[in-house]
Amino acid sequence: MNSVIVVAIDGPAGSGKSSVSKAVATQLGFSYYDTGAAYRALAWAARAAGIDVSDEAAVVAVHHSMSYVASEDPTNQFFHVDGTDVTQAIRGSDVSGTVSAIAQHPQVRKDLVEHFRTVIAQCANPGIIMEGRDITTVVAPDADVRVLLTAAEEVRIQRREAEMGGTISAPIAQALKDRDRKDQTVVDFMNAAPGVSVLDSGPLNLEETVEAMLEIIHNQTGLTSAR
Numbered sequence: 001m002n003s004v005i006v007v008a009i010d011g012p013a014g015s016g017k018s019s020v021s022k023a024v025a026t027q028l029g030f031s032y033y034d035t036g037a038a039y040r041a042l043a044w045a046a047r048a049a050g051i052d053v054s055d056e057a058a059v060v061a062v063h064h065s066m067s068y069v070a071s072e073d074p075t076n077q078f079f080h081v082d083g084t085d086v087t088q089a090i091r092g093s094d095v096s097g098t099v100s101a102i103a104q105h106p107q108v109r110k111d112l113v114e115h116f117r118t119v120i121a122q123c124a125n126p127g128i129i130m131e132g133r134d135i136t137t138v139v140a141p142d143a144d145v146r147v148l149l150t151a152a153e154e155v156r157i158q159r160r161e162a163e164m165g166g167t168i169s170a171p172i173a174q175a176l177k178d179r180d181r182k183d184q185t186v187v188d189f190m191n192a193a194p195g196v197s198v199l200d201s202g203p204l205n206l207e208e209t210v211e212a213m214l215e216i217i218h219n220q221t222g223l224t225s226a227r
Contacts, residue, residue: 005127008135011149014156021131022074023210027225031125032074035132040090043098056105148192151202
């Protein structure tokens with residue numbers, strides 16, 4: 001690790017990782033990095049290239065040839081692939097359905113882990129919040145703070161439904177379950193590794209979860225909110 005303070009946050013879909021991480025980064029004056037967006041951007045690029053996403057070599061080739069720019073500003077998130085703004089596109093259902101297939105490839109994960117570590121090493125702010133699935137265990141196992149942010153499945157489904165404007169929950173529930181099931185074949189993001197703090201956001205609202213996260217960070221680093 002470098003001299004910046006690294007906060008690694010993992011957790012399943014709907015646990016609140018992105019919202020909490022951005023809020024905490026904003027309050028601490030830290031950079032924020034959405035590692036899931038990098039996988040999504042690669043999935044978008046692979047689809048745009050028309051390749052078979054089950055072909056690891058083809059996916060790796062796309063990854064090595066693409067130019068990816070990701071914002072580290074928690075208040076202004078944007079993502080560009082080869083000069084194209086894909087900020088909205090990577091959240092589409094077509095990309096969501098491809099991400100798990102992309103993440104299954106060991107070389108893809110290895111390359112992205114190296115990329116994430118480079119982001120940490122080049123961080124220009126006092127600290128960085130890295131959130132994803134395997135940050136506490138693979139990307140930054142020596143992070144200053146490691147947290148598994150979790151919530152009961154029914155709570156996570158309700159949150160996803162609310163985010164999508166109250167859409168019928170059955171397909172949302174199935175999509176969330178399918179994604180968790182597929183991703184768990186690659187990395188365990190449902191159980192905390194030794195030394196990782198667990199924060200259950202289920203009974204908390206966003207503000208309370210942010211405060212709880214800040215308390216964990218303060219207890220482990222002595223840092224207090226800058227704002």
